[in-house]
Amino acid sequence: MNILDRYHAMEYGPAPESRAEADAWLAAHDFSKALFIDGKWRKASGGATFATHEPATGKLLANVAEANNADVDAAVAAARRALPKWRATSGYQRARVLYAIARAMQRHSRLFAVLESLDNGKPIRESRDIDVPLAIRHFIHHAGWAQSLEKEFPVEQGVGVCGQIIPWNFPLLMLAWKVAPALATGCTIVLKPAEFTPLTSILFAEICEKAGVPRGVVNIVQGGPETGAAIVNHPGIDKIAFTGSSEVGKIIRKATAGSGKKLSLELGGKSAFIVFEDADLDSAVEGLVDGIWFNQGQVCCAGSRLLVQEGIAEAFLARVRARMAKLRLGDPLDKNTDIGPLVDRTQLDRVRSLIAEGERQGASCWRPEADVPATGWYHLPVLAANVAPANVLAQEEVFGPVLAAMTFRDHAEAVELANNTRYGLAASVWSENVNVALHVAPQLKAGVVWINATNMFDAACGFGGYRESGFGREGGREGLREYLAPIVKPKPGRIEPFPFAKASEEAVQDFIDRTPKLFIGGKQVRPDSGYSFPVPDRKGNQIGEVGLGSRKDIRDAVSAARAAKGWAGATAYNRAQVLYFLAENLSVRADEFGARISALTGASGRVAQAEVDASVERIFAAAGMADKFEGRVHQPPSRAVTLALHEPVGVLGVVAPDQQPLLGLVTMIAPALAMGNAVVAVPSARHALIATDLYQVFETSDLPAGAVNIVTGKPSELAAVLARHDDVDGLWIVADAETCRIAEAESAGNLKRVWTSQGYAVDWNSEQGSLETFLSKAVEVKNVWVPYGD
């Protein structure tokens, strides 16, 4: 074809990025020594390797050392040894290391990009313009956190040795999201990249060697699920950070239950892409290209569910199809490629089978007529129409270039459809009407919402999910918290479960004819079981009988809490006034509560009175913070503001301890209420009468029905019921170790946010038991990106 032919054809032709440097880098390495442990390159102790291939061709790229348990042990030991010194290194010194890493990555940015595209199959445009620059930005951003850590978080420090497991879809970027905050907070690291994509992590380890990262601070072990399991189950690790599928996330949640490991999970999604009739439709189409056809759709926050308003649906889908026809499949290193191959044959098979199943269930799938390369794991972009909400393509994360389209009639239905999913990672809202967009965004159950945009990321803006998309955030202040723990460990006292006794035969002194009940939906109700249990006074004499709540009472209480939508919707000022009133009403009855505490716990009158006073003060303080524990406004490096909103977690279960029974209970309930959560509380069984007295105060304090519910009974049993209840969004438990462990394990069902005291008592006058501690647990941070300009 001569130039004149080309002049007439006006086609693009291939424009390949050179792979020469990457090939030279590959040729120069012995990847059987690819384990980076304690600053040295090692073979796997078992000598095993695994192969990594080029998804575009199927060609072998490298045989990489596969770490076994012994290698993970060595890596954890190295990280543990390196921890004290690295933690003690000044924030300024750590900042310099992070900065040096970032600059070194910049100097080798093209090699990173080419290796990433070779190993993962993503188009070079994406690795070059998105993945690598964002990764670099993450290190530079966190250099600042390293230096300011002591001032910003005076009572916390790095949590310790972090086990980090990352996926294959953004190998380098996910590494950066994990490594940067860990280094900034003085943690040490054992990181396992995905076995499909080990290469850029190896280049990164080489950069660490040169950038002054002390040996043992960053350890990178290669391998598959077994290597990952060895990390998850390793007793020498203080925190697990995982990005990957919800399925594996749940396994990790169960595996770490009761271990005391801090945990953050960034999992799957089925994110809604909502187009209102007043949207810039052409721009929304481009948003979809950046949403679902970015990285072949292998993106956890991909806008895979298109919700489009009925009136414009036909016109919009026509534009989507026209745009899809222009997408080019091809060599990832070709600068004209929009869509590369999927990462592996297994992924291609999965996508194909999900589409087939979706079609079987009634979806009509459209694909453009486009050239598909002869080799490699390519899949055409797909638009699935006639997708019912129950269709597998609307429910399951495909992790491929498949868009499922549905229509909606009005705002309310759009929100309902968007939230009709177990996931809650991201959402995209398209409307030129700021009133619509900012009305809808807070109603979406998603950790990230983009207004008239999609897939925008920045190190300053937290990223992470609601619901089964995981918990914890990456990036920003909230992301840093995932790597912090209190410097001063409280002196723990073990909690022993309350031995439920048979009712005493003897008549009890002071046994007045009162029947404490459960408090559900604003009403006093008898327990479903029809049973009661005796509660003793300080001398062990029976002082009363309290309803024995069961799973059905928890069920009713959760329903009542879920129905109490008015509380979350109330203004913070309104919630504050209710809480102030609650404090006022409790203080009126201070003497009575003091006497009750003395009688139940044996505390002296002075100590008991101090607990009541502290409780009143704490509710007062929570009231004061209701309109002050606010989000932030981030300024990412683009013309946009990102609103980090504090939203209530939702329905919160609270299991309160025997120690300081009133103060403990209100320290958990009051901040939960202040931030708009509805609470199902299981009070101390031993001192249950405190709680049954307290609901009388609730009744007189203008709390809407269902905002607080109290179910007395066996905490161990009821905690497990709450943990198993999939309409409970969060669970805080101060109880014996076994109760805590079971709750953590059972919470894996819906990945509710669980905090437990790990079997230890909490000093409600310490930092650990402070209002602030629970305020931060009482909110989800939702980052709403609002680009602007006219």
Next chain:
Amino acid sequence: MSSIPSKSAGASVHPLPVAAANPSPEIPRNPGVALDLGWLEEIRHVNRSALERRAATITKRRSIKGDNQAAWLLRATSLMDLTTLNSDDTDDRVRRLCAKAINPLREDLRKGLDLGDELIHPAAVCVYHPFVATAVKALEGSGVHVAAVSTAFPHGLAPLSSRLEEIRASVADGADEIDIVIRRGLVLGGHWQELYDEVRQFREACGEAHLKVILGTGDLTTLRNVMLASMVAMMAGADFIKTSTGKESVNATLPVGLVMTRAIRAYEERTGYKIGFKPAGGISSAKAALDWLILIREELGRRWLEPDLFRFGASSLLTDIERQLEHHVTGRYSAAYRHAMA
């Protein structure tokens, strides 16, 4: 991991389709439609941030290398309105420009590029009214069109009668393309009917000559105004819509181009008529020209890369293209003075 085919020859690349025998059958001329204010309401949703992101990535999604790049630069040459619009223009200056238009490339470059007998030259020269006759004479038989800027270019603020008279005078002198300017104030004030009526009359005054409507986008402040003004111009019978006079402080930008191409697409969807597009002002490098061609190729398609549907308004672009073509032929970077000036 799954088994991998052992034999493979690298990721395959896109096959290059052979050019159609006649890629550009003549298109029917846009007669215009009645002013439709309801339609304007429908298309007013223009999101600047999203448009800017698309404009910033569109040229990163496509890359043109090697022989293709040379071919695309030749294409850019053929789509050029070689322009001189200075207050010190003279007949001789215009004659020089015409000579360059007739013979834009050095003979050794033409040979090196293997162009054979194919005539590749700018589509038109674009001048002020006093030089129309000169240009018509100089370009006689060359196939290069003569475009006149008109209607009180660049501001458009003369009486309507004299603006109409200016068009008629240029047409009488032989201009077959008329680049008119709109009164930007009509857009800023939302006086769509008045804008429509004026452009309609300009179109009538043009007769057979083609009408290019310059929006002066740098003065219109918002991309929404660009979208609305584009649509009104097309409704009123524009053959082309054009970004700028070259005299505004902000000239042709890719986001503006993106809005205007989307307007053109919407107009074709509704009416079936293809409207031409002419970015002008500040496009002086071969790289910038390629970016614009990519934008048009992606947003409007191959058919638009013909002189009846796309033009660059440019004065110094040709020199940079010549330098790049010389580099393509010789492998040596070139200097501007090695190419004949206009």
